[in-house]
Amino acid sequence: MTASLTGPRGGAAGTDDVTGPVRDFVTTEIAPYADEWDQDERLPPKLLIRMAELGLWAPFLPTGSGGSDMTWSTLGRVHEEIGRGCSSVRSFLTVHTMVTWTVHRWGTEEQRERWLPRLAAGDLLGAFCLTEPDSGSDASAAGTVAEPTGSGWVINGEKKWMTAGQVAGLLLVFCRTARGMSAFLVPAGTPGVEVTPLTGVMGTRASMLAGIVLRDVRVGPDALIGPPGWAAGTVMTGALDLGRYSVACGSVGIVQACLDACVAYTSRRTVRDGRLSELQLIRRKVSDMVVGSRAARLLCAEAGRLKDADDPATIMATWVAKYQASTAATAAASDAVQIHGANGFSAQYPVARLYRDAKVAEIIEGSTELQQLTIASEAYREVAR
Ligand SMILES: Cc1cc2nc3c(=O)[nH]c(=O)nc-3n(C[C@H](O)[C@H](O)[C@H](O)COP(=O)(O)OP(=O)(O)OC[C@H]3O[C@@H](n4cnc5c(N)ncnc54)[C@H](O)[C@@H]3O)c2cc1C
Incomplete structure (x- = not known):
């Protein structure tokens, strides 16, 4: 049995220490295989088991329920790292988080006892x-x-x-x-x-x-x-908020992956007598990725901090974070393919997958258009107050 990344040896619960070990796990055990899984259209069972060994399925649960009391801020950084490696894996974590949190937050004592141990251990996955x-x-x-x-x-x-x-x-x-x-x-x-x-x-x-x-x-x-008719205002709102947060953080990971891929590629690819990295128009795209990832990461951090403080303002902060992060991801992925030229079209480089995965983030957990409407409505409400 491998030591849990989210337990005492993998970083103190509730701190950001955990993201280093998770980053290593993603770099060595997820990112190198993401294109293969994309082509196979499936995740290997051994990966899902490995994530269970590392305590990644529901670390936000209290220790008494099989988690490690991880804060939402830290969980966001974990989902960012996973999203950097493979959005399909992050998607699994997103929906599992939504289901597990629902049982924990709104389930009866009996429902919690029946389902949480297996959900926390990753023996049972939620949809x-x-x-x-x-x-x-x-x-x-x-x-x-x-x-x-x-x-x-x-x-x-x-x-x-x-x-x-x-x-x-x-x-x-x-x-x-x-x-x-x-x-x-x-x-x-x-x-x-x-x-x-x-x-x-x-x-x-x-x-x-x-x-x-x-x-x-x-x-x-x-x-x-809960009681009949109760889900719309509670379970749906609460679980979708967490899903939105996870997708926002995963989108930051996509921007980071585009940035990493482009810096590496342009540093070695030559055109005429120079490297791509020396061209100003390429540098402009790279700088947009740097700013996009940093801005989105800060917005996600704000949403996470408000969640940790149990502040209802997290709902709007999460809409804003998801809107910025997902649109930054599609822009970065489009630029990343452009920077890679024809190679960006091939399965030999990760940017084609990043481009396709980024688009999904603009559709799920509240599409870009719904985010625009919701964020603008809040602006008008604030003015009217
Ligand atoms: C890869 C993937 C994974 C998914 N996983 C899940 C899952 O696990 N569980 C789950 O329940 N669902 C899941 N979904 C579904 C996802 O939640 C929906 O696709 C999403 O809610 C959008 O709904 P829709 O596709 O029916 O688009 P529609 O609602 O038909 O919208 C179509 C277009 O119209 C726009 N639009 C809609 N309403 C308005 C409006 N009022 N004003 C302006 N524009 C508007 C939308 O932004 C969109 O561009 C997944 C989808 C994908 C692609």
Whole structure:
């Protein structure tokens, strides 16, 4: 058994010391293989086990629940590092964090005892099942329905685009009930759950996406998180905020990876008699990456600090961080491909994958357009106050 990166030997809980060991892990065990996983459209089981050994699945949980009391600030730096190496791995962590935090924050004592030890250990992976074929940004249009039976609930509907859906053991499924949107914990092996892999996607190709059909899926009363109709204002808002934070931090990692790749490439590639690195137009792009990564990292740090302080202002800070970080990532990745020329188009260099992965960050956990609308609305609200 390897020492946990997030335990005492890997850095004191709640401090940033942990990011050094995580950086080494990403540099040696994730980044060199990310293109291979992208082409295979899957993450190897041994990586998922290794992450469990290193305590990376749910370090934000209290020590008594299998975590290491990691602060949100530090978790953000960890997700940045993982995002630097491979956005598919970061995607797995994002949805697992959303599901695990939901159980910890809003689950009953019984639900926590039943699910948290395995979620914390990474024996059981979570999938966050909100989006449907006909509803995405507007989650209130979701058509999956849960109806009460004498002994629990019966769920019918279809979910699409579930990250880690091919391997997740526990599904957090959002359904309509007579009282409004509700969240249910559904073991993936429950009769009536049908999982279909989604392949051939543009980015985060190793994130093992799935479509999930639920046909007369029967669950007990203990599957429901909170009272019926309670999920929209609490679970959805809270879990999506954490997902947004993770994606923002992962996007900083993408900008950093673009910067690292471009500095290395332009330092050795020659055109005419000089190196690419000597050309001013190349340097301008590199400087944009430096500024983009630093600005996004600071915004993520602000969002993390507010989370650690339990300050509700973190919600808006996270929207701002995710907007800046994800758009900086797509800009940096586009420039990185340009700087690499034809090589940027090939699978021999990581920038083609970074370009495809960056785009996903502008779509998930609140698209760029929704962020623009939300951030502007807040500006008008502040003026009106
Ligand atoms: C790789 C990947 C992984 C994903 N993983 C998950 C997952 O694990 N769990 C999950 O539940 N979902 C997941 N999703 C789905 C994701 O959350 C949705 O794609 C996202 O919410 C956007 O919804 P949509 O794709 O239906 O786009 P739509 O909502 O149809 O939007 C289409 C376009 O219209 C714009 N738009 C929408 N509303 C407005 C508005 N009011 N004003 C202006 N413009 C607007 C959007 O910004 C977008 O550009 C994943 C998606 C991808 C691509």
